[in-house]
Amino acid sequence: MRGMIQQSSVRISRCAxxxxxxxxxxxxxxxxxxxxxxxHVGKTTTSxxxxxxxxxxxxxxxxxxxxxQQHVTVYSPVLDEDIRVDKDICLLKEQFHLDHIDYRxxxxxxxxxxxxxxxxxxxxxxxxxxxxINTAFGEVSGASDVVLIEGTGHCAVGSIVNVNNAxxxxxxxxxxxxxxxxxxGSAFDELELNRVLCEKHNVPIAGVVINKVLPDKxxxxxxxxxxxxLDTWNIPLLGCIPDRPFLGCPALADLEKLFHTDLVCGGxxxxxxxxxxxxxxxxxxxxxxxxxxxxxxxRTLYICHxxxxxxxxxxxxxxxxxxxxxxxxxxxxxxxxxxxxxxxMADEVRDMFEGLEGAPVMVVGYSTHQAMQMIHDxxxxxxxxxxxxxxxxxxxxxxxxxxxxLLQRASFANE
Numbered sequence: 001m002r003g004m005i006q007q008s009s010v011r012i013s014r015c016a017x018x019x020x021x022x023x024x025x026x027x028x029x030x031x032x033x034x035x036x037x038x039x040h041v042g043k044t045t046t047s048x049x050x051x052x053x054x055x056x057x058x059x060x061x062x063x064x065x066x067x068x069q070q071h072v073t074v075y076s077p078v079l080d081e082d083i084r085v086d087k088d089i090c091l092l093k094e095q096f097h098l099d100h101i102d103y104r105x106x107x108x109x110x111x112x113x114x115x116x117x118x119x120x121x122x123x124x125x126x127x128x129x130x131x132x133i134n135t136a137f138g139e140v141s142g143a144s145d146v147v148l149i150e151g152t153g154h155c156a157v158g159s160i161v162n163v164n165n166a167x168x169x170x171x172x173x174x175x176x177x178x179x180x181x182x183x184x185g186s187a188f189d190e191l192e193l194n195r196v197l198c199e200k201h202n203v204p205i206a207g208v209v210i211n212k213v214l215p216d217k218x219x220x221x222x223x224x225x226x227x228x229x230l231d232t233w234n235i236p237l238l239g240c241i242p243d244r245p246f247l248g249c250p251a252l253a254d255l256e257k258l259f260h261t262d263l264v265c266g267g268x269x270x271x272x273x274x275x276x277x278x279x280x281x282x283x284x285x286x287x288x289x290x291x292x293x294x295x296x297x298x299r300t301l302y303i304c305h306x307x308x309x310x311x312x313x314x315x316x317x318x319x320x321x322x323x324x325x326x327x328x329x330x331x332x333x334x335x336x337x338x339x340x341x342x343x344x345m346a347d348e349v350r351d352m353f354e355g356l357e358g359a360p361v362m363v364v365g366y367s368t369h370q371a372m373q374m375i376h377d378x379x380x381x382x383x384x385x386x387x388x389x390x391x392x393x394x395x396x397x398x399x400x401x402x403x404x405x406l407l408q409r410a411s412f413a414n415e
Contacts, residue, residue: 266360
């Protein structure tokens with residue numbers, strides 16, 4: 001008799017567990033809100049990976065960035081006119097073909113220069129902002145099975161106009177995913193500042209993703225950060241992403257934007273990436289430069305002053321020689337520097353760039369020191385035109401994120 005009761009209990013437990021799994025799979029998750037602890041920690045890259053993973057699990061995934069700052073102009077088919085949206089909206093919508101939602105509902109509030117003063121002066125109302133966000137979210141949510149929301153910066157961004165990330169997440173009934181850079185102590189401290197604000201606004205935190213973890217410290221970071229999060233806050237580590245330096249390497253197209261210029265030649269290679277570590281300032285003779293370009297890493301960004309006609313002509317001649325002899329792929333690029341108000345490239349030299357489509361050359365109006373410092377300080381951002389980097393980022397990030405646990409946490413938050 002006792003054995004029969006035990007077997008019956010086991011069967012009941014299994015049925016209950018199976019029923020719970022079925023309920024979880026059919027339960028619509030809360031919206032998932034992604035916020036960072038600071039700038040340049042990979043929030044948009046994580047959003048890309050989350051969107052990719054969610055699309056594998058739901059027929060229609062919505063996306064919205066309720067409050068944006070840097071905007072671009074796009075065409076809205078529904079309105080039949082151009083509108084302003086946050087730049088990340090274009091990236092997500094075009095990369096993942098989000099045709100079931102229109103641009104006008106994906107970026108309801110844009111905060112350009114002067115917006116804050118207008119809000120404080122009463123020219124923009126709090127209720128107006130809320131209505132714009134709620135209306136847009138309602139449209140996106142109504143057309144989607146689950147909604148991914150990307151915040152702007154850390155959780156407190158937008159506080160001065162009363163629409164910080166935590167407030168918006170609460171308003172939209174979302175679960176928060178916090179993104180931080182690799183490390184232990186400093187990352188945990190930054191997470192705590194954001195966790196407290198979420199707690200203040202009663203926003204449930206689904207979990208944490210740690211990005212750009214040094215490969216040699218990956219296992220250590222994953223174990224101790226995961227343990228600290230659970231022991232201290234009962235929040236899981238949803239993802240621990242090892243650093244991949246390529247994703248932080250600027251493409252020539254990034255440098256065009258940085259220096260507000262265009263490639264003089266070699267435009268076909270504007271999405272070729274260069275490591276800052278492989279940047280090389282040429283101060284030696286032409287002979288040493290040619291020795292260098294033939295022996296160094298082929299994908300090197302060389303920098304010279306605009307008065308070094310010998311180096312500029314030598315670079316062009318080496319490209320022609322390499323193409324003729326087919327020694328190895330020519331992947332070097334040349335950045336020619338010189339202040340606009342003081343130096344100009346000779347017309348005769350500029351004319352020689354004709355026909356050098358395989359040899360990227362860019363002329364910038366800064367000194368060599370200024371140009372190198374600007375490149376060192378620059379953090380390239382993902383954009384839809386650089387498809388290779390976007391796809392590599394998604395592929396790299398997605399496999400390290402625990403989507404089952406994320407959806408379980410977001411679903412349980414409904415109860």
